[in-house]
Amino acid sequence: MKQLKVTLIVMFFCMTTIPRQAISWKQTPGRSGGISWPGDCFFYSVNEQGSKDMEWETLLEVVRKSFRTWQEVTCSGFTFEETAPATVDKAEFNLEKGNANLIVWRESTWDEMVDGELVRRDPDIVALTSVMYDQNTDQIMDADIELNGVFYQYAILTGAPGDEFRMDLQGVLTHEIGHTVGLDHSTVSGVVMAPYGGPGETSIRTLKQDDIDGLCSIYPTQDGADICEAPYCGLDLTGESTTCDNPRNHKTDDGKCSVAPRRASLGLLWILGWALWS
Numbered sequence: 001m002k003q004l005k006v007t008l009i010v011m012f013f014c015m016t017t018i019p020r021q022a023i024s025w026k027q028t029p030g031r032s033g034g035i036s037w038p039g040d041c042f043f044y045s046v047n048e049q050g051s052k053d054m055e056w057e058t059l060l061e062v063v064r065k066s067f068r069t070w071q072e073v074t075c076s077g078f079t080f081e082e083t084a085p086a087t088v089d090k091a092e093f094n095l096e097k098g099n100a101n102l103i104v105w106r107e108s109t110w111d112e113m114v115d116g117e118l119v120r121r122d123p124d125i126v127a128l129t130s131v132m133y134d135q136n137t138d139q140i141m142d143a144d145i146e147l148n149g150v151f152y153q154y155a156i157l158t159g160a161p162g163d164e165f166r167m168d169l170q171g172v173l174t175h176e177i178g179h180t181v182g183l184d185h186s187t188v189s190g191v192v193m194a195p196y197g198g199p200g201e202t203s204i205r206t207l208k209q210d211d212i213d214g215l216c217s218i219y220p221t222q223d224g225a226d227i228c229e230a231p232y233c234g235l236d237l238t239g240e241s242t243t244c245d246n247p248r249n250h251k252t253d254d255g256k257c258s259v260a261p262r263r264a265s266l267g268l269l270w271i272l273g274w275a276l277w278s
C-alpha cells in the first residue's frame, strides 16, 4: 500500500511539473518575434515555364485556387494579387533591384547554386519556401516557392489509379502559401501546416481550424482599403531591372540601407507511407 502511494505521488508530481508542449500553429520566428508582412497583401508571380506535369492554364487555375483558400478566411483580411507570368526563375531577394514573389518548378535539378557553389538539397523535400525578412523589424520582404519537379510528379488528384504515387499540387501549394505569410509548421497533426505530406494526399487542400487560427492571429481583419504594396525595389518579372524603385522607409537619413535581410527556408517533407511499399 505504501509503495502504491509513493508511485501515485511520483506520477502526480511528474504530471504537474513537466511542461506540456503547446500544441498549435506557430509563427516563423524572426529576430525578436514572429515574421509577418507589413501589410495584408502581396503580389505573386508564376514562372512562365510552369510544370512539365500539367498544362499552363490548368496549373494557373490550381495556383489561384490555393491562394483563394487562404484569402477566403473570413477572420483575416489577407489578400494576394497575381501578376503577369515571370520569366525570372531565381528564388532570390535583391536589395538593389526589383523582386518578385515567385512560384517556380525545378525540373532539371533540385540542387541550388549559392554564390557559384552547388548546394545539394534533400530529395525528400517536396517543395521549399524561402522567406526573406528584415531582421530589424521582422517584416517579410520577399517569399519564393520552389516545387521539386525532379523527384516528384504533380497532379490534380482525383483518386484515379496511380494517384497514390503523385503529389497533389493544390495541397502542396496550400501548405507552402502558409509559409509565405509567416506560418511555421504546426504541432497539430492532420492540419495544412503539419510538416509532412505524402503522395496521394489531398486533405491539405482544406484549411483546418488551427491553420485559420494562425492566419487570423497574425493578420486579423482590419477596416479600410488594403493596398497591395509592390515588392521591395519594385516588381521585376524578368530579373533584368537595375535600380531600386521603392526603397520605402528602409533607407536611413544618410541614404544607407537599413535593411538586414535574413532567409528562412521551410520545406514540406515527404515521409514514406508504409502502405505504399508493402
Ligand SMILES: [Zn+2]
Residues within 6 Å of the ligand: 175, 179, 185, 194, 195, 266, 267, 268, 269
Ligand atoms: Zn512546410
